[in-house]
Amino acid sequence: MIQTLPDIDLSKKLMKWYSTNKRDLPWRKIKDPYSVWVSEIILQQTRIETGIRYYLNFIKKYPNVKVLARSSKQQLLKTWEGLGYYSRVLNMHKAANQVLLIHEGVFPKDYFSLIDLPGIGDYTASAISSICNNEKQGVVDGNVLRFVSRLLKIDDSIDSLTTKKQIKKYITEKMSSSNPGDFNEAIMDFGSTVCKPKNFYCNSCIFALDCQANLSDLVKNYPVKSKKNKVVKKEMSYVIILSQNQKIFLKKRSDKGIWKNLFEFFLIESNNKPLTNELIIENLSKKFTLKSNKIKFIKSVKHKLSHIELKINFYLIKVKNPKSKMYDLSSLGRIPFPRPLKVILDDIL
Ligand code: SF4
Incomplete structure (x- = not known):
């Protein structure tokens, strides 16, 4: 009172x-x-x-x-x-x-x-x-x-x-x-x-x-505050897939999370661990024809949200021209991305 x-x-x-x-x-x-x-x-x-x-x-x-x-x-x-x-x-x-x-x-x-x-x-x-x-x-x-x-x-x-x-x-x-x-x-x-x-x-x-x-x-x-909820740590990994004709694979997020409706790269779940090359190739081969097995690790970035601390690993791989929909690099300026993904794009393109 x-x-x-x-x-x-x-x-x-x-x-x-x-x-x-x-x-x-x-x-x-x-x-x-x-x-x-x-x-x-x-x-x-x-x-x-x-x-x-x-x-x-x-x-x-x-x-x-x-x-x-x-x-x-x-x-x-x-x-x-x-x-x-x-x-x-x-x-x-x-x-x-x-x-x-x-x-x-x-x-x-x-x-x-x-x-x-x-x-x-x-x-x-x-x-x-x-x-x-x-x-x-x-x-x-x-x-x-x-x-x-x-x-x-x-x-x-x-x-x-x-x-x-x-x-x-x-x-x-x-x-x-x-x-x-x-x-x-x-x-x-x-x-x-x-x-x-x-x-x-x-x-x-x-x-x-x-x-x-x-x-x-x-x-x-002062002020008196209730105890904060513990911040959860999570690690996730994205593979940036570029085709021979300079197109990029993107997917619109449809879940109910904070990034709903934003676009992301190829996401591979890895139980909070960095990806291995074998795991990347296994996941991508189902959908793409790889140009080679050369996978480049770009970097890991930390992204803090109010209740979660994300460590995001980014990889890059080149593939042959796929039949599935890919996006022109020139269209990226019209596509919304979560902040850490946008920063990586600005760095590498
Ligand atoms: S109102 Fe804020 S700034 Fe002013 S005396 Fe009180 S605690 Fe200090």
């Missing part, structure tokens, strides 16, 4: 801080719900510098919800390539089509219409509705959770839904009615630039004398 709250004029202090520390971000120039939505989805799990680059490119290619709805999934995945969590952009595509169908192509800006769209949860609906529709809906992202949990010295885990709801209620009560959008931007900016996870600036902080964690010299202990 959040303890009895000290009487902090959160809104007044934050807005004063924001007036001189506001970051000049491209989506803040206009209060357009479509642009704010694009920025909020991109910024989930993404650093701000990377997010700006992807945002500007995305808005250039898909300037409004109609263009987005009519684009192909493959084209969208290619635009998203490297950002990860690809279900985000597929949900955006679904949401754009729903906006055409239900809202006649006008992107909604009220909380309850927004939360009905695919891929939009409480955080995104609160951000858009407060910024574009002046609704009093507090946003609760990781920066806000950390800041408020230190300010109030909350001993419950910030991973719990109950704690998140309490923090949302607290900041929604504290935000001013005249500019809730600015309040939300301010509290998120404050968390990410002052009340940072490790290098927090308590000495110069405007809340230093209000902050319960700072006053007890316990900032490092």
Whole structure:
């Protein structure tokens, strides 16, 4: 439970801080719900510098919800390539089509219409509705959770839904009615630039004398988090198959994993061990006529995801022109790949 709250004029202090520390971000120039939505989805799990680059490119290619709805999934995945969590952009595509169908192509800006769209949860609906529709809906992202949990010295885990709801209620009560959008931007900016996870600036902080964690010299202990799930290690191996006529074998992933709908090379399961030449030849001979038995090991790369650490081994082999479908190397610029596969392609081609 959040303890009895000290009487902090959160809104007044934050807005004063924001007036001189506001970051000049491209989506803040206009209060357009479509642009704010694009920025909020991109910024989930993404650093701000990377997010700006992807945002500007995305808005250039898909300037409004109609263009987005009519684009192909493959084209969208290619635009998203490297950002990860690809279900985000597929949900955006679904949401754009729903906006055409239900809202006649006008992107909604009220909380309850927004939360009905695919891929939009409480955080995104609160951000858009407060910024574009002046609704009093507090946003609760990781920066806000950390800041408020230190300010109030909350001993419950910030991973719990109950704690998140309490923090949302607290900041929604504290935000001013005249500019809730600015309040939300301010509290998120404050968390990410002052009340940072490790290098927090308590000495110069405007809340230093209000902050319960700072006053007890316990900032490092907050926020409280539930124990993390153990990261699983997995090893996988890909063979890049090139034909004599300079074509490459690719397969679209159809499973439900994080790389669904992206393209990959020839995958050989090897029980978390590197492949042997015999195993590669045995697997490939069923489908291809090898030019020779010469297999080149390219390299192993590590790729970390939130719950899994992958070691990916890459090999290269040349084959005679097969009957099965192969892709022209010139088409690779239109095909979406998981990040580590794209990096290897850029290295070797
Ligand atoms: S005093 Fe330190 S811990 Fe408290 S809000 Fe400021 S930066 Fe965060």
